[in-house]
Amino acid sequence: MIDFLQNLHPVIQAFLATSFTWSLTALGAATVFMAKDVSKKVLDGMLGFAGGVMVAASYWSLLAPAIEMSTGKDIPVWFPAVAGFLMGGIFLRGIDELLPHLHIGFPVEEAEGVKTTLQRSTLLTLAITLHNIPEGLAVGVAFGAVTAGFPAATLTAAIALTIGIGIQNFPEGLAVSMPLRRDGMSRLKSFWYGQLSAIVEPVAGVIGAAAVILAQPVLPYALSFAAGAMIFVVVEEIIPESQRGGNTDLATMGAMMGFAVMMVLDVAFG
Numbered sequence: 001m002i003d004f005l006q007n008l009h010p011v012i013q014a015f016l017a018t019s020f021t022w023s024l025t026a027l028g029a030a031t032v033f034m035a036k037d038v039s040k041k042v043l044d045g046m047l048g049f050a051g052g053v054m055v056a057a058s059y060w061s062l063l064a065p066a067i068e069m070s071t072g073k074d075i076p077v078w079f080p081a082v083a084g085f086l087m088g089g090i091f092l093r094g095i096d097e098l099l100p101h102l103h104i105g106f107p108v109e110e111a112e113g114v115k116t117t118l119q120r121s122t123l124l125t126l127a128i129t130l131h132n133i134p135e136g137l138a139v140g141v142a143f144g145a146v147t148a149g150f151p152a153a154t155l156t157a158a159i160a161l162t163i164g165i166g167i168q169n170f171p172e173g174l175a176v177s178m179p180l181r182r183d184g185m186s187r188l189k190s191f192w193y194g195q196l197s198a199i200v201e202p203v204a205g206v207i208g209a210a211a212v213i214l215a216q217p218v219l220p221y222a223l224s225f226a227a228g229a230m231i232f233v234v235v236e237e238i239i240p241e242s243q244r245g246g247n248t249d250l251a252t253m254g255a256m257m258g259f260a261v262m263m264v265l266d267v268a269f270g
Contacts, residue, residue, distance in 0.1 A: 032187050
């Protein structure tokens with residue numbers, strides 16, 4: 001697979017990689033055809049796992065390479081990582097304020113963003129879509145970074161990040177489709193909304209890859225930006241949702257397992 005990808009343009013690589021991560025979201029959403037519901041314990045554990053993967057990916061695949069790439073520059077080595085990280089969080093905070101969305105397990109009255117009359121299904125889909133944006137950006141930037149020639153930015157590292165993001169996308173698709181099915185929506189519609197939440201990833205991936213190829217000096221900032229956006233999502237959304245059902249220990253252990261899996265992927269293949 002690596003030999004095949006090496007012969008492709010980084011933007012095409014990013015598109016294929018984020019199409020893979022989208023497909024695992026769709027696969028998670030497709031479980032609605034096999035089961036009517038999933039226990040809250042299982043869902044909370046899977047959400048915790050997803051959060052752990054995202055935290056680990058934020059450091060091992062994004063922040064650490066950004067710091068390494070900043071060594072030997074005329075500015076403090078920590079500056080690009082800190083600046084990009086904070087900008088990523090601020091960017092997601094702005095979208096969070098504007099985009100109408102509803103977190104999993106919350107009543108529709110607690111929808112966030114601008115006031116709207118959108119249906120619960122659409123609000124749930126928009127919530128997952130919100131944190132698929134930084135995931136797509138992270139994968140795209142990782143593939144675009146390979147062209148810069150930095151030792152920390154390798155094709156295998158980008159593939160490891162893709163696999164990690166893909167793994168944690170499975171429960172995200174499940175987390176949308178199952179609540180919709182529980183609310184009485186048809187299996188087909190529940191699946192449709194579940195997979196639709198990740199369709200933004202290929203778009204964000206292509207944008208991320210193209211941006212760093214066109215402007216390589218912004219690469220450390222772009223990597224850190226994606227990390228900050230992902231950490232914002234984890235702290236603001238995924239961890240609170242995984243803890244809301246009272247399965248705190250299970251969700252916490254899920255987060256630790258997710259962190260460990262992503263760390264192994266990045267260290268072993270990066």
